Structure formats: structure tokens, C-alpha cells
Amino acid sequence: MLVIERAVWGVLLMSSLITLSKSTKLNVPKLLLPLSTRVPVNITLTAQRGCYKWVSFKPETVRVYPLSALSPPALLPLSSCSQQCLVSALSSPQAVPLRTVVQAQDPVTGHILRCDVIINRIESIQVVTTIRQLFTNDPPLQLSVRAFDSEGNTFSCLAGLKFNWRLAKESDAIQAVRFVRHHDAGYAPPPHILSLEDAGQWGESVLLYGIHSGSALIKVSFLHPEHKHVEAASVTLFVIDRLHLSPVGDTYLLQGSTIRYTLWKTEQEGETEVTLSEEGYSLVVDGYKGRMYDHDIISVEQDTATVTALKLGHATLTVTHNNLPPQITSQLPRTSVYVVNPSxxxxxxxxxxxxxxxxxxxxxxxxxxxxxxxxxxxxxxxxxxxxxxxxxxxxxxxxxxxxxxxxxxxxxxxxxxxxxxxxxxxxxxxxxxxxxxxxxxxxxxxxxKPLTLQPSVIVFPWQPHNKLYQHNIQVEGGSGSVTWEVSDREIATVTVKGVVIAGKRRGHAEIRVSDSKNILHKVVGKVMVVRPARLQLIPQRGDCRVGDSIDIPFALWGIQDPPNTCSQNSNLFSETHNLQCGESLLEDRNLVLVTDCSQLCLHIHTEPAGIFTHMSGSLSPGAGFCGGVRMGALSRGHAVVTITVEIEGCNISETTTLVAYSPLKSLVSEVLLSVGSSHEVIFEGGPQPWALAPLRFFSDVEVQPEGGVTVEVLSPAKAMPARYAYQVTCTAVGEQWLVFRCGNTPGPLNEILTVEESRVQVACGVPAGLSLSLLSSPSSPSSVHYSCTQPHYPCGLLSVSSTRDATLQLSVFDQKGVQFDNFTSCSVRWTSSDPGVLSLSPQFTMKVDDRLTQTGYKLHAWQVLQAHGQTGTVTVNATLTCPEMLTAPVSQCVNLRLVDDVQWTRHSVTLFNHPKVTENLTLIHGSGRFHAHLQDNQLASINQENSNVIQVSPLQTGSSVLMAHDLCLTSDPAVASFLVSDIKDFQIDFISNIEVRHSAVVRVRVLDSNNQPFLHHYLLLMNLMLIPSSSIISVEDMGPVDKYSVGFRVTGLTVGVVSFHLSAVDGHGFVISSSHKNVQVYPPFSLQPHKLTLAVGSVRQVKWEGGPHPQYGVKFSMSDSSIAVVTEIGLVRGVAVGVVKLRAAPQTQNKEASLIFLQDEVEVEVFNLTAVRIQAPLVTLSVGTEVCPSHAHYCCLHPCFCCQERFG
Incomplete structure (x- = not known):
């Protein structure tokens, strides 16, 4: 399977290579090369891509040499594969033209490229140029030779053939142009041209310069005799100076005005002026030459090139040259001249x-x-x-x-x-x-005025994580409206109001300010953001008073970053950027003083703490400093203040010493003494000696003017630290100033002189008046907040307690009313007008001591007076005698009224919590000068109408104690309990049963929070209403019934049961209701029959109706039980002849209610029976029938009275 895949990939690759090779072409498909017996003519063939083996079909005529891809290329072995080859045409005895083929074959794909090569004889040549007109001092012009065969075909290459380039003798071309080698002109020709020029020969291409105006005929021919059959080729060139007229463009002249034209020639060295007559140029008016005519518009002076405007119109000036043909001179400068009228x-x-x-x-x-x-x-x-x-x-x-x-x-x-x-x-x-x-x-x-900036240079410290700096630039001069521009917004920005804001990058930028009315009016400032490097504290003052502050301005220097450092282009706030600071790193750097550093991130430490504290805010920049801190003095002492500038990577610190002192003052501002007495004058506070420079401290005291008093410095043991004590003694009557100064002379730690001065007036006088007053006990509350008004007239009246001792206080004054600070050189004698009521102390010893007054501590004399429990008025007299007094001794008396202690007329006070409530309370006994207050003053407001009447108004509910202090006595205060209450409950007294058409009184009381009734005058504010549930009864307000109650009259209108409740309005406007009470309205109570007659010994029943329900029973009674008697159920029995009254009164089931209801009575007559007569309707009856007698008549001894009884 793998073998199959490789085979497939190989086929695909081969197919791609074949496709690429088939698309490749040669740079020249056919070559026409000249036949040369002396020099082979070479040309390079190049394929577009690929590598080929090159073969010539007739190597004896045309040879091919593979070339490398280097520059310049080198010859390769003939069997080599290359992309290009050198084709060389060799001389051959064969007849021309000769034809052959150069073939290139790709050894991989087998693709073949071919080029037909023809070698023939040159029959003619031609000079080729881009232009035939050139300007002097322009870059050189290149001339090339093109060769043709007999059929007019152009040869592909003439490389290696030598040519003879020359100027025709019949022209002035020697002066117009010159040939120049490519190398001398700075050009790089092909290698064969360069080698020929180095040998002093010319190839198929040459360069020439135009050096002067004119024409030149250039000829070229082959140098070797084998081409002598080829005729020379020629070309005519025209050289023109690069000229222009000044002034340039159309010219407008006023009639009679002139203008001088200048002809300028542009050369490599610059522009030079052309003299018209010397260099063959002239300035003419189109249309005529030579002598001007009257109708001419302008005239031209050739020597000076001056044109004069003669009359209105238009003319054209042209520059001409004697040696240039018309077709060339048409390119010379020309201009138009207009003669116009001014408008x-x-x-x-x-x-x-x-x-x-x-x-x-x-x-x-x-x-x-x-x-x-x-x-x-x-x-x-x-x-x-x-x-x-x-x-x-x-x-x-x-x-x-x-x-x-x-x-x-x-x-x-x-x-x-x-x-x-x-x-x-x-x-x-x-x-x-x-x-x-x-x-x-x-x-x-x-x-x-020109624009100026204040300041013109702003330097900000760089703090990446702190608030950006802002500084205002003042612009002076200009129109008042300016525009702002910053060259680098990353370094700083500026607002329209001139506030410069530091950016987030270090560096410097220009601030350009332009006047809005003329942007050409500019002023340039500079803003810099630098890295902090050095800190210097510049304190001008080293000490201050406690409560004041010391400003510590400081200067900060920054380091400018070197140009093109990475910090300028790196991340704005790189955490890894290593900051440098400290003077050891500043050797090769420029330091700049920072303009504004008021927002620096500072750490301020004081040692010890508690003497100075850093106050919020910072100092604004000023002359010589960029910011600062303000230290507030808290307490006396020395403190070392360390200020640290915290920046990334390092901290910069500086320290200084500050001292805080209390203000220098004297304990008294003036002293009045009798001659021979003395007083201590104490100064405290003021600057203190510096710990590091104690010898700079000074203090002195001076009497101004001298004489009248003596001053003695007290030992430090008698004076506290930071105090300066002096004993001043009066020796003669007069006034002097005691002046004390202390401070520190200027020095390194405190450059400003610190000195404070305090003055005390010392007067030596003669006593002229006395004052007697009562001395309040320190334990008396009245002496704490209030005082008893002392009489200001001789022998004034004062109140004292009849059961406690009193102390009189003596003060001495001079004729101006100033109190003496010391009068111990004088003697005092005391007397009492009634020792039995108020006597002097048995010891008869007067005490003296300093007491605090409104003007400070003054000397007073005390005398204790003993009371004996009696009331009345006693006069006490004091007489003062001094050695220096030339007149009679000074005396003063006081009348003392002995009284009992103050009391309230009421020991408890309850107020209804209502805004309209005001209660007057009265005080009795005492001195007549009182002060009343509540322990809880939030409950009520107190207004003291006169000395013994206190007006109280409630504020909120609660209980407290009302106290009254006697301001002139040391007795205990009068106390009364005090309560402010809302409505808590109601007390309603009423009769629950009322006879119809009769009335009863309902008595109402309103209870406070202590379940005690309010006084009836408070009830008038409560809007009390008795509200029935129906119209069975009617209610009428009766007003106050007693001290605490009000009444309502309730009248029964119809028989029935009804409920009622009481409503009241409290002080907040809320309605409060009582529980409902039931009342029964019953019918009238009556007995039947209304008159009862019965015989002695007979019994009759008395009936009754009406009364309340339910009833416990009816109570019967006889007016005379010897005539008749009645049982509990109303059976009446006659006992003896006579007439009596039978009374009956109903009773309810409520045995506790002692209520009396209405009663009824009937007349009962008892008689003796004399006969009985039965009256029947029939006297004859049928057998079996019944009849009942209807009446029985009883006849008694009373002549006019006969009883009748109905039967059945």
C-alpha cells in the first residue's frame, strides 16, 4: 500500500514539473548577431525558470557557455545545468547569412527550449537618442548606435564592437557639448562598455553634456576597417541655457513707470544673471525691432533691460539669441506687459x-x-x-x-x-x-503685547499610580483668546483654560500657544514628566506656637530619561521597571527642578508622636520649591519630622527638626498693688531653648519706665517648667510696665528670628473704695451656674439664712474702680449692728486669699458671720486703713436680711400634655432671688415671670423633679414632684336608673398616668362629651362640679335602656373614648288604689306599677302603725278607726347603691262596720240556676261614706 502511495505522489510531482517546464520561455526567441572577425559578439539567453542543458547546433559558428546565477555571472562547465547561458558569435569563413539553433533541454522533464540564431553582415547604422534638445548643466544625454543588415533587420546586440564618436568640424559643437565617460558621470554601464571606456575607446553607447547654447552635429562610425563599408551616422543636437525672466509672469505698469527685467540662467551651482549683450541674448518687443515709434506702448533699453510704460495697452517681450534657429528661440522666455490705470x-x-x-x-x-x-x-x-x-x-x-x-x-x-x-x-x-x-x-x-507664558517650563514628577498633576499656565499678552496644543499627548495634555495635566508617560513635550486672532503669534513652552531623584527640605521656620502650623516647603529634582530608551516605548506603568534614585546614580545625568510636586505620595513620620501632626492638604508651588507639607503643633516639645517620597523601586527621604511652644503670656495683664505690698507676676510659654543649640536661647525682663517698683527673679523651684516668675513690690505710687521677652537667635535649624514679648502693667495706687459681698458655698448648686445680684449702692440689702453662718467677702478698689491685687499692707476693722441676731466670729480673724474674678485672680478678705435662728435685718460695717492714705480711712457697710429657706406652695404638680397648658407655681420664703429648673428639662419649658412665680408649659410626657434654688442663700433647693401626662382613663359616677321625665347628674373625672384626676380647668381643654347611643335620654353640660370633676345632666325622655360613653381630645388631637355605660329609664312608680277604705280588722291588698326593672322589692311604710299596718307584700289591715298615709318605694337588686328613687303614697281610712247590704240583680231564681251577687255595700258610722265591694 505504501509503495502505491509513493508511486502516486511521484506521478503527481512529475506531472507538475512537466506543466511548469512547458510554460517556461526564453527571454529572446530569435537572435540576429553581427559578423565580426576581430571580436566575438556575445549575448545572454535566459529561461524564465528551471535548469537546462544548453547545446548549439553549429558550435563552430555559435558557442554556448552555461552561466551561474551569481552577479556578475560566472562561466560553468559545458555540461552543467543552468537557467542562463552566454551565446557567442564566432568569425567564420562561410558565406553569410549563417543560421543555427541554440537548444535548452530540462534534464528532468525533457522539455526543450530553442532559439534561432542568425549571423549576418552590418550594412548601415543609425544614432538613437530620446531628445535632440538639451539644456546646459542638465544630466548627460545618452546616444546609442543601432545596426541594420541589408534587409533592414535590427541586430540584437553590438556588444564588444568599437566605434568612433566625434563632433563635426564645421559646427561650434566643441563649445556646445562634450563627451563624458559613464563612470565619470556616475552611471553603471554594461561591463563591455566599461572596459572599452577604461581603455580610452567608445562602444555603441556614449554620454554627453550640454555646456553652452548652440547646436552640435554628432557623427559616429566603426573603428575597425572590416566595417569601412558602413557609412557614418550623424545627429544634430541643440543646447539651450535654462533661462527665466525676473519678474516672472505678466507685468502691469502704470503709465510713466518703469521696470527692469533680469535674465537668469539656472546652473548646478545656482542661478546666475545673464548679461544680454555679452552672451548674445537680447530683449525685444514682438512686432518690431530697433528704433521705437510714437505709437509704441512700451520702450526697451537693451543695456539695462529697462522697460518704460508709454501709453495704455498690451505688449509682449521676448528673449532672442543670435545663434539659435527660430524653432529653438521660440522656446526662450517671454512675458506680457500691460500698461493700465490705477483703480x-x-x-x-x-x-x-x-x-x-x-x-x-x-x-x-x-x-x-x-x-x-x-x-x-x-x-x-x-x-x-x-x-x-x-x-x-x-x-x-x-x-x-x-x-x-x-x-x-x-x-x-x-x-x-x-x-x-x-x-x-x-x-x-x-x-x-x-x-x-x-x-x-x-x-x-x-x-x-507679545505672548509670554508663566511659567514657560513645567516639570512634573512621574508617579504612575497617583493622581495626575495639574498646573495652570498664565498667558500674558496677546488678544486674550488663545489656542493650546501639545506635541505629545501621552506626556501631557492642556485644557482650553491653560491647565496642563501630566500624562502617564515620562518624557518631554512642547506646549504651543497661539493667538486666536493671529495664529502666527505663538509662544512655546515645555512640559516634562521626570522620575523623582532628590528631595530637599527648605524650612524657613523651625518653631511655632501650639495651635499654629509650620510650612515645610521642599524642592524635588527629577532625572530626564535618555532619548530613545525603552521606558519611552514600554508599558506605561510596568511593575517590573527598575527605578533608580539617589545622588550616587546622578553622575552622568541632568537634574531638573520639578515645578509642581504638591500631589506627591508622601509618608510623614514624626518622632516622638503627639507633638506635631500632618495637616491635610499640601502647599502650592512657590519660588524655589514645588510643594510642601503643613505641620500643626499639638503640644510643647521637639520633634524630628521625616518626609519620604514613595515611588516604585525606591524611597527618597529627608528630615528636619521642629519645635512647638505654648504662646508666651502672663497670668495677669495688669497688677494693682498698695504701696508696700507685692505680687507674683508669672509668664509662661514662649519659645524654648533648642536641644541642639541651647546657647541661642535668651530671656530678659525690663521695667518701663524705671522706678516705682522692684523686681526679684524667683528661683526655678518656685516656678514650673516653661514658666518665668518674678516678685514685683510697690515702693511708690505710680504706673510702670513690666516687659518680658524670650526667644532664639537665627541659626541653621531656624533661619528666622523667633522672639515673643509679653507686657504687664504694674500700678501702685491708693485704695478709694470697698465692696462687700456674700461668699457662696462651693457646694451650693446656685454658685455653680448662677450668682446672687449684689447691690451696687452703699449699704445695700442682702439676704442670708437665719439658721446658717454667712461669709462676707471684702474687695478693695482704687478711684478708677480697678480692684487691688494685693492690699495686705493695709488693716481692716469689722462691726455688727445687732450681734444678737448676727454676730462676728468669736475668733475675730479675717482671712485673705486670691479668688477668680472676671479680670483674673484678685486678693479678697473674708469675715465669717454667725446666725442665731432669728429673722431680721443687721448692718455690718468694714473700715480699711493704709499707711499711705492722706485722707480718712475707707469704709463700706452692708444690710443683711435673715430669712427662712425657700419652699413651693405645692409639693406635687401634674400638667396635662397640651400645647395650651401653662401653670403658674409660687415660691415662698427665701431671699427672693430664685432659679427653678427640672431635672429632666425635656419635659417642660420654664419661664420665670418674676422672682417667686414660675410659669411651666409641658413639652412631652414624663415625670421629674422640679427644683428651685435660692441664688443668695446656701440652703438646699425646694423640691416638688412634677408630672406631665396624657389622658390615661376616665372615672364616671352616675345613677343607672332614671325615672322618665326626671334627671340625674353624671360626674366625670379624667385620670393621669398615676390614676390621679386632673384639675377641672384642664378638662376644659379636653373637649369632653357625653354621647348617648339613642334619644331615650338627653345630655346637658353642667360645667365644673368640684376641684377635679365636671358634670352632665341626664334626663330620661322615654322608657327604655340606653348606653352612653365619654369622649375626650388629648393634647395631640386624638380622640379618646371611655367604655360604654348602661342607663335604664323606667316609668313612674304608683300605688293602686289611690285611696283605700277598710273596716277595722279587715285586710286589703295594695297594688303597684312602674319603677326600675328588675326590682328587689317594694318597701312599704305607714305614717301611723296604730291605725293600720302593712306587710312586705302590700297587705293592709285596719287596726283602729282613723286615717293614715301608706308610702311605698321600690328597691333595686344592687344593694351597694345607696340611690333614692321616687316614692308614692295612698290614704288609708279605717272605719267600724255597721251593716252589710248585698245588691243582686235578681231576687227570684229558677230551680237549678245560680247567680252571684255583684256588689256588697258596707255601711259605716260615717254619714257620707258607704263602702262597696264588687264580687265575682
Whole structure:
């Protein structure tokens, strides 16, 4: 099976090779080679593809040599297989033409390629060239020889044959052209041409240059005599200079103006001016030569090539040459000249591309153009008079020889006008041709200051994982509207407002800013994103007060990446990129100062902690620094601050020392002393000595002016650290300033002088007034938040407790009302007007001590007064005597009223939680100065209308304690329980049974959260309503019944059972209802019969109807039981003759209810029976019938009364 597959693949491969070989062709199917006895003529045959063995059918005439595929190819052995071969035609004595075949056979496929080869004699030659006209200094022109046999067939190759190329003697070609070798001209010819030229001979192809204008006849012939029968071939070439006239294009002139033309020749070295007369050229007007005529439009001066416009019209100027035929001279430059009238003028500034927005301090060339009525620009010669007028902001520095060009300079910012006028044209003979009317042009110009950038260079630090930097560039100058452009957006971008944003790649880019009104006005800045390399802290101040802050600016230097480094093209934030930092790596690198590093990723460490802390935010860049941190002073002390810039791969750190101190202050701002007394003045805080430079610390104290006081420095043991204590003693009356200073002189750690100053005024005075006040007990709550108002008039009235001792406090003041800090050099005497009520302490010792006042600690004298449980008013007097007093001693008295402790008139208070509720509470006894408050002030608001009436309004439900403090006494507060409550329940007292058309009173109470009734005036706010379920009863509001109740009158209208409930509205507007109560309305209670007559000893039944239901029974009673008696069931029995009243009252089953119902009564008459008369309807009866007597009449002794009883 495998053998079969290989055979199939072999057949397929062979088939493919055969197909490819059959499609292969030779580069030349037929060759015509010249017969040469001296030199064999060679040509190369090449197959398109494949490898072949080459064979010549007549090797004696034509030989084939296999060639390699190298360049240049090399000869191979004759039996070799190759893609190309060399065919060489040999000389032969046989007659020509000779014919043979060169065959190529593929040794694999057997495919054959053949080429017919003919060898014949050359009969004629021809010179072949692409053009016959060439310009001087153009690339060389190639001339080739083409050979033909007798039948005009072209020979395939002339390689190896020598030719004689020459210039005809009858022409000036020696001056027009010259031959040049291929190698000298920089061309690579075929090898046989190169070998002939190296030997000083020429082959079938030559090169020649055109060097001068003219014509040249080139001839060529065979050099060997065997081809002497072949006539020479020739070709005529024309050489022309590459010329052009200046100015180029059509020219428009004003009548009387001139223009000078220049003829330029283009050469390899550049352009050179051609002198017309010297090089045979001339400038003529088409249509005539020589002398001009009056009707001519222009005239030409040949020596200077100057054209003068004579009259309106059109003429054509042409360049001619004496040695060139007409067909060649027609290709020389020509131009048209138009003589026109001026129509209007235009202005332009070439530097600004006709944008009329200029910059101050610059020079501009103003071009004035004159146009004809068709808009063509007129050439202006020097005899055209144009005036440019100077305007504000512009100065004409120079009007050049060209009247169209004027040099201007801008001198100031603003808007101005440029004005130009065409007045006249002056001819060479001085004749003036005025332009009537003069042509004028105006152009408005805006002038601005040049654009500048601040800063012009921005350097950002590269931080791949941090917030991108932004920095604002200020643009100064210009029109105010600019456009921004960045050369590399990966490095930085810029917004329309000039905010430069760092990109995500290191490198540098240009920021180009253009004025929107003139994009040619530009300024270029630079933005760089560099790798941080070095950090330097630049603290200007090393210490500050606690609570203040110190700014630590720092400068950051970055390293520019070398150009074309991998970091520029690699991943933007490659984690494996190895950053380098530190000064040791900066030897061969340029450091640049970073502009803005305010967003650096910093780590700030302080040692020890707690003295300084890093405050949020960062410093904005400034002069000499790119950012910084702000450290806030928390407490006194020295701290070492380390700032580290964290970047990938390494960290850069710098340290500095900071000191925090408390503000320098004195404990008192002024001191008032009596002569002979002293006071300690203490200063604390201020700058402290530096640990590394303690000798730079200084402190001193000074009295200004000197005299009046003495100052003694207290030992450090008497002063705390960071305190400076001085003993000041008054020696004479007067005022001085005690000035204290301390600080550190400038040094390496603190470049700014740190010094603080504090002043204390020391006054030595004479006491002029006293003040007596009560000293509150420290345990008294009133002394904590409130104080008793002291009287400000002599012998003012103060209240004290009649059961506790009181302490009077003495303060001394000068004539200005300033309190003395020390008056121990003076003596004090105390007296009481009624020692039996209030007496001085038995020890009679006065104490002195400093107490805190609104102006600081002041010296006070204390005197204890003893109360004896009696009320009344006592006057206490204090007299002060000082040695320096020249007048009478100073005294002060105070009236003390002894009172009982304060109390509430009510010991408990309950408020209904309603916004309209306000309760007035009254305090009794005490001093009259009170402060009331709740322990829980969220329950109610308190308003103290006067000294003893407290107004309370509820806020929310709850219970608390209401306290009242006596501000002038040290007694315990008056306490009352306090409750704010919503409606909890109802208490309804009522009669459950009501006789119809009668009324009963329903008494209602509303209960609080403690099940206690609210006062009746709160019930008026509750909108109480008694609501029946039907119209059996009617309800009428009766108003308050007692202190806690309100009543409703309920009247029974019809007999029946009805329910009712009570509704109320609480303080939140919600309706609250009671449970339902039942009431029975019963019919009237009555007895039957209404009058009862019975005989003595007889018994009769009394009936009743009506009353409540169910009933327990009816209670009967007789007014006189000796006449008649009644049983419990209403049986009446006569006992004796007489008349009595029988009363009956129903009873309910509720035995607990002590309710009284209505009763009824009947009259009972008891008589003696005297006769009985039966009245019947019949007296005769039939046997067997029955009849019942209908009535029986009882006759008694009463003359007008007879009883009757019905039977049956």
C-alpha cells in the first residue's frame, strides 16, 4: 500500500514539473548577431525558470557557455545545468547569412527550449537618442548606435564592437557639448562598455553634456576597417541655457513707470544673471525691432533691460539669441506687459500673512499694492510716489527704494489705522504725472503685547499610580483668546483654560500657544514628566506656637530619561521597571527642578508622636520649591519630622527638626498693688531653648519706665517648667510696665528670628473704695451656674439664712474702680449692728486669699458671720486703713436680711400634655432671688415671670423633679414632684336608673398616668362629651362640679335602656373614648288604689306599677302603725278607726347603691262596720240556676261614706 502511495505522489510531482517546464520561455526567441572577425559578439539567453542543458547546433559558428546565477555571472562547465547561458558569435569563413539553433533541454522533464540564431553582415547604422534638445548643466544625454543588415533587420546586440564618436568640424559643437565617460558621470554601464571606456575607446553607447547654447552635429562610425563599408551616422543636437525672466509672469505698469527685467540662467551651482549683450541674448518687443515709434506702448533699453510704460495697452517681450534657429528661440522666455490705470490700493504685511493683528516692539514690512480695475497687481517703480502716514501706535522707520515696501515699528498696544496714498508718478526727466484724484487706502490694525507664558517650563514628577498633576499656565499678552496644543499627548495634555495635566508617560513635550486672532503669534513652552531623584527640605521656620502650623516647603529634582530608551516605548506603568534614585546614580545625568510636586505620595513620620501632626492638604508651588507639607503643633516639645517620597523601586527621604511652644503670656495683664505690698507676676510659654543649640536661647525682663517698683527673679523651684516668675513690690505710687521677652537667635535649624514679648502693667495706687459681698458655698448648686445680684449702692440689702453662718467677702478698689491685687499692707476693722441676731466670729480673724474674678485672680478678705435662728435685718460695717492714705480711712457697710429657706406652695404638680397648658407655681420664703429648673428639662419649658412665680408649659410626657434654688442663700433647693401626662382613663359616677321625665347628674373625672384626676380647668381643654347611643335620654353640660370633676345632666325622655360613653381630645388631637355605660329609664312608680277604705280588722291588698326593672322589692311604710299596718307584700289591715298615709318605694337588686328613687303614697281610712247590704240583680231564681251577687255595700258610722265591694 505504501509503495502505491509513493508511486502516486511521484506521478503527481512529475506531472507538475512537466506543466511548469512547458510554460517556461526564453527571454529572446530569435537572435540576429553581427559578423565580426576581430571580436566575438556575445549575448545572454535566459529561461524564465528551471535548469537546462544548453547545446548549439553549429558550435563552430555559435558557442554556448552555461552561466551561474551569481552577479556578475560566472562561466560553468559545458555540461552543467543552468537557467542562463552566454551565446557567442564566432568569425567564420562561410558565406553569410549563417543560421543555427541554440537548444535548452530540462534534464528532468525533457522539455526543450530553442532559439534561432542568425549571423549576418552590418550594412548601415543609425544614432538613437530620446531628445535632440538639451539644456546646459542638465544630466548627460545618452546616444546609442543601432545596426541594420541589408534587409533592414535590427541586430540584437553590438556588444564588444568599437566605434568612433566625434563632433563635426564645421559646427561650434566643441563649445556646445562634450563627451563624458559613464563612470565619470556616475552611471553603471554594461561591463563591455566599461572596459572599452577604461581603455580610452567608445562602444555603441556614449554620454554627453550640454555646456553652452548652440547646436552640435554628432557623427559616429566603426573603428575597425572590416566595417569601412558602413557609412557614418550623424545627429544634430541643440543646447539651450535654462533661462527665466525676473519678474516672472505678466507685468502691469502704470503709465510713466518703469521696470527692469533680469535674465537668469539656472546652473548646478545656482542661478546666475545673464548679461544680454555679452552672451548674445537680447530683449525685444514682438512686432518690431530697433528704433521705437510714437505709437509704441512700451520702450526697451537693451543695456539695462529697462522697460518704460508709454501709453495704455498690451505688449509682449521676448528673449532672442543670435545663434539659435527660430524653432529653438521660440522656446526662450517671454512675458506680457500691460500698461493700465490705477483703480485701488491694498495693504499687506508679509510676516503676518495679511493678518492685521500685530505685536508691540516688532518691525514689520508693509507692502502697498496698486490694482487696476480687474484686480491685477501693478508693478511699482521708484518713480511712483506713495506716502504712508504715521498713526498712533505705529512709526514708519524707513520707506525703502521699492515704493511698495515700508518698514514700520509698533510702539504701543491698542487699535490704530494704517493709511497709504498714491499721489503721482515722476518720470526720468522730472516730469510729474499726478494721480487725480489720489488713491487712498486704510486698514485697521490691532496691536497687542507679545505672548509670554508663566511659567514657560513645567516639570512634573512621574508617579504612575497617583493622581495626575495639574498646573495652570498664565498667558500674558496677546488678544486674550488663545489656542493650546501639545506635541505629545501621552506626556501631557492642556485644557482650553491653560491647565496642563501630566500624562502617564515620562518624557518631554512642547506646549504651543497661539493667538486666536493671529495664529502666527505663538509662544512655546515645555512640559516634562521626570522620575523623582532628590528631595530637599527648605524650612524657613523651625518653631511655632501650639495651635499654629509650620510650612515645610521642599524642592524635588527629577532625572530626564535618555532619548530613545525603552521606558519611552514600554508599558506605561510596568511593575517590573527598575527605578533608580539617589545622588550616587546622578553622575552622568541632568537634574531638573520639578515645578509642581504638591500631589506627591508622601509618608510623614514624626518622632516622638503627639507633638506635631500632618495637616491635610499640601502647599502650592512657590519660588524655589514645588510643594510642601503643613505641620500643626499639638503640644510643647521637639520633634524630628521625616518626609519620604514613595515611588516604585525606591524611597527618597529627608528630615528636619521642629519645635512647638505654648504662646508666651502672663497670668495677669495688669497688677494693682498698695504701696508696700507685692505680687507674683508669672509668664509662661514662649519659645524654648533648642536641644541642639541651647546657647541661642535668651530671656530678659525690663521695667518701663524705671522706678516705682522692684523686681526679684524667683528661683526655678518656685516656678514650673516653661514658666518665668518674678516678685514685683510697690515702693511708690505710680504706673510702670513690666516687659518680658524670650526667644532664639537665627541659626541653621531656624533661619528666622523667633522672639515673643509679653507686657504687664504694674500700678501702685491708693485704695478709694470697698465692696462687700456674700461668699457662696462651693457646694451650693446656685454658685455653680448662677450668682446672687449684689447691690451696687452703699449699704445695700442682702439676704442670708437665719439658721446658717454667712461669709462676707471684702474687695478693695482704687478711684478708677480697678480692684487691688494685693492690699495686705493695709488693716481692716469689722462691726455688727445687732450681734444678737448676727454676730462676728468669736475668733475675730479675717482671712485673705486670691479668688477668680472676671479680670483674673484678685486678693479678697473674708469675715465669717454667725446666725442665731432669728429673722431680721443687721448692718455690718468694714473700715480699711493704709499707711499711705492722706485722707480718712475707707469704709463700706452692708444690710443683711435673715430669712427662712425657700419652699413651693405645692409639693406635687401634674400638667396635662397640651400645647395650651401653662401653670403658674409660687415660691415662698427665701431671699427672693430664685432659679427653678427640672431635672429632666425635656419635659417642660420654664419661664420665670418674676422672682417667686414660675410659669411651666409641658413639652412631652414624663415625670421629674422640679427644683428651685435660692441664688443668695446656701440652703438646699425646694423640691416638688412634677408630672406631665396624657389622658390615661376616665372615672364616671352616675345613677343607672332614671325615672322618665326626671334627671340625674353624671360626674366625670379624667385620670393621669398615676390614676390621679386632673384639675377641672384642664378638662376644659379636653373637649369632653357625653354621647348617648339613642334619644331615650338627653345630655346637658353642667360645667365644673368640684376641684377635679365636671358634670352632665341626664334626663330620661322615654322608657327604655340606653348606653352612653365619654369622649375626650388629648393634647395631640386624638380622640379618646371611655367604655360604654348602661342607663335604664323606667316609668313612674304608683300605688293602686289611690285611696283605700277598710273596716277595722279587715285586710286589703295594695297594688303597684312602674319603677326600675328588675326590682328587689317594694318597701312599704305607714305614717301611723296604730291605725293600720302593712306587710312586705302590700297587705293592709285596719287596726283602729282613723286615717293614715301608706308610702311605698321600690328597691333595686344592687344593694351597694345607696340611690333614692321616687316614692308614692295612698290614704288609708279605717272605719267600724255597721251593716252589710248585698245588691243582686235578681231576687227570684229558677230551680237549678245560680247567680252571684255583684256588689256588697258596707255601711259605716260615717254619714257620707258607704263602702262597696264588687264580687265575682
Amino acid at each position: 485701488y490700493m491694498t495693504l499687506s504685511i508679509k510676516e503676518e500673512e495679511d493678518r492685521w493683528v500685530l505685536e508691540t516692539g516688532r518691525q514689520y514690512y508693509l507692502t502697498v499694492r496698486i490694482h487696476d480695475n480687474k484686480g491685477h497687481v501693478v508693478h511699482l517703480s521708484q518713480n511712483v510716489v506713495i506716502v504712508v502716514e504715521e498713526t498712533e501706535g505705529l512709526v514708519t522707520l524707513e520707506s525703502l527704494s521699492d515704493p511698495a515696501c515700508h518698514l514700520l515699528q509698533t510702539i504701543m498696544k491698542g487699535k490704530t489705522l494704517i493709511q497709504a496714498l498714491l499721489y503721482s508718478i515722476v518720470s526720468e526727466d522730472g516730469e510729474c504725472w499726478p494721480v487725480i484724484p489720489p488713491i487712498r487706502v486704510q486698514q485697521e490694525v490691532e496691536i497687542y
